[in-house]
Amino acid sequence: MADGSFRPFETHLDRDRALGHLRQAVAGADDGELFLERRKSEVLSFDDGRLKTASFDASEGFGLRAVRGETAGYAHSTDLTEAGLIRAVATARLAVGDGGGVMAPPPARTNRHLYTDADPMAEAAFAVKVDLLKQIDAFARALDPRVVQVSATLAASHQEVAILRPEGDLVTDIRPMARLNVSVIVEQDGRRESGGMGGGGRIGLAGLMAPDHWQPLVREALRIATVNLDAEPAPAGVMDVVLGPGWPGILLHEAVGHGLEGDFNRKGSSAFAGLMGQRVAAPGVTVLDDGTLPDRRGSISVDDEGTASSKTVLIEDGILVGFMQDRQNARLMGVDPTGNGRRESFAHIPMPRMTNTYMQAGDADPADLVAGIKDGIWAVGFGGGQVDITSGKFVFSCTEAYRVRNGKVGAPVKGATLIGDGATALQQIRGIGKDFALDPGIGNCGKAGQWVPVGVGQPSLLIGGLTVGGAAA
Numbered sequence: 001m002a003d004g005s006f007r008p009f010e011t012h013l014d015r016d017r018a019l020g021h022l023r024q025a026v027a028g029a030d031d032g033e034l035f036l037e038r039r040k041s042e043v044l045s046f047d048d049g050r051l052k053t054a055s056f057d058a059s060e061g062f063g064l065r066a067v068r069g070e071t072a073g074y075a076h077s078t079d080l081t082e083a084g085l086i087r088a089v090a091t092a093r094l095a096v097g098d099g100g101g102v103m104a105p106p107p108a109r110t111n112r113h114l115y116t117d118a119d120p121m122a123e124a125a126f127a128v129k130v131d132l133l134k135q136i137d138a139f140a141r142a143l144d145p146r147v148v149q150v151s152a153t154l155a156a157s158h159q160e161v162a163i164l165r166p167e168g169d170l171v172t173d174i175r176p177m178a179r180l181n182v183s184v185i186v187e188q189d190g191r192r193e194s195g196g197m198g199g200g201g202r203i204g205l206a207g208l209m210a211p212d213h214w215q216p217l218v219r220e221a222l223r224i225a226t227v228n229l230d231a232e233p234a235p236a237g238v239m240d241v242v243l244g245p246g247w248p249g250i251l252l253h254e255a256v257g258h259g260l261e262g263d264f265n266r267k268g269s270s271a272f273a274g275l276m277g278q279r280v281a282a283p284g285v286t287v288l289d290d291g292t293l294p295d296r297r298g299s300i301s302v303d304d305e306g307t308a309s310s311k312t313v314l315i316e317d318g319i320l321v322g323f324m325q326d327r328q329n330a331r332l333m334g335v336d337p338t339g340n341g342r343r344e345s346f347a348h349i350p351m352p353r354m355t356n357t358y359m360q361a362g363d364a365d366p367a368d369l370v371a372g373i374k375d376g377i378w379a380v381g382f383g384g385g386q387v388d389i390t391s392g393k394f395v396f397s398c399t400e401a402y403r404v405r406n407g408k409v410g411a412p413v414k415g416a417t418l419i420g421d422g423a424t425a426l427q428q429i430r431g432i433g434k435d436f437a438l439d440p441g442i443g444n445c446g447k448a449g450q451w452v453p454v455g456v457g458q459p460s461l462l463i464g465g466l467t468v469g470g471a472a473a
Helices: 015-026 082-095 126-143 205-209 211-229 247-260 262-266 327-333 366-371 422-427
Strands: 031-047 050-068 071-077 147-164 170-188 191-201 237-243 287-290 311-316 356-359 375-387 393-405 408-414 417-421 429-432 443-447 450-458 461-469
Touching: 015 031, 015 050, 015 082, 015 147, 031 126, 031 327, 050 082, 050 126, 071 082, 126 147, 126 170, 126 205, 126 211, 147 191, 147 205, 170 205, 170 211, 191 211, 191 393, 205 211, 211 393, 211 408, 237 366, 247 262, 247 287, 247 356, 247 375, 247 393, 247 417, 247 422, 247 443, 247 450, 262 327, 417 422, 422 429
Parallel strands: 237 375, 356 450
Antiparallel strands: 031 050, 031 147, 050 071, 147 170, 170 191, 237 461, 287 311, 287 356, 375 393, 393 408, 393 417, 417 461, 429 461, 443 450
């Protein structure tokens, strides 16, 4: 691959001839595009006192799509030549058949740019990055003698895309990404517990490598681990739950967000299908998907079809008012695309995906929400979970949670899981805090085998009647 900026129509393909092949592929279709990408990524992992992983990956290629009705023909290749493109045309045209489609209007042009063009991997030498990971390991062990293991990961990527539209427009975007994660394991009286913290976004590595950034991450990871040393078995049963602000919005993302993507609603497989304009959440609940937040992990200046990202209101004061749309599903549903057509890479077809999905703040004091619990838990941190998109049913594990009785915060609890379904949970929100926060920049989202970076956020929430799984009370 060539160094310097990604200019595929100067180094690999003739633009006019490529446009001719694209138009041949989409003749009689409703939509389509030629998506070209170059990506570099680097991951360094330091574990248990040694450099465990140091990897670098680079790739480039194209994806050619032709869309007719509900069918899409897609071909992708790393062969960025005219011969490779000609072969792809034959595959993409299989979806068009005898034609008869009407080409959808092109995306509106935009000059928006939400993040730096700089390559984060170039901001520090390899030896400097390794030395940082060693410093993190030493710092964590010096903070507390109970620390028995430290893991730190520094990751960065640089993605360059060029999207050629059938009308001749060329849309480009350069997308950096950087992230630092730290986890620690502590041991006391034969008991071991872990804690983790991380952060990042579409930013350079320099800020993440500064001591005033990574030292608080280490302290927070250690705090969570030591809190869990004193944790008691979690209660089990139906009870009230207060979710903390920020990262706990991952429950909203999974249990509600996927159900508000256009494809699931067009096909009728979402729990929210057919409910547009109806109340689906408690009054005061407003949920948005916003890809326009500068430097955020889930933000995109344009989506992978060339549509500018947007701030899309999904639920307003409890009423369902919108879905996240790519171009295909928007056209089939008779609405405008929202800039949510995303793909993992050139080897993947775009589909409706979230960017930064969050619930807006309310006016309640977070302390009052906790004080309003008679018998329940306060869930501050979340780990992994599972969700059935069709029903909205979810199971999420808590990484930091506390028992609350008669409004008083008691001992931390271990092994708590939250069980329910998104549609019901939205209706059971009884209090919305004024402490809105976004996550620190650690989210990834999977759908149909594709992974994309996302952001989440919310204020503290009081939800009544969630099922808490754990040990018997």
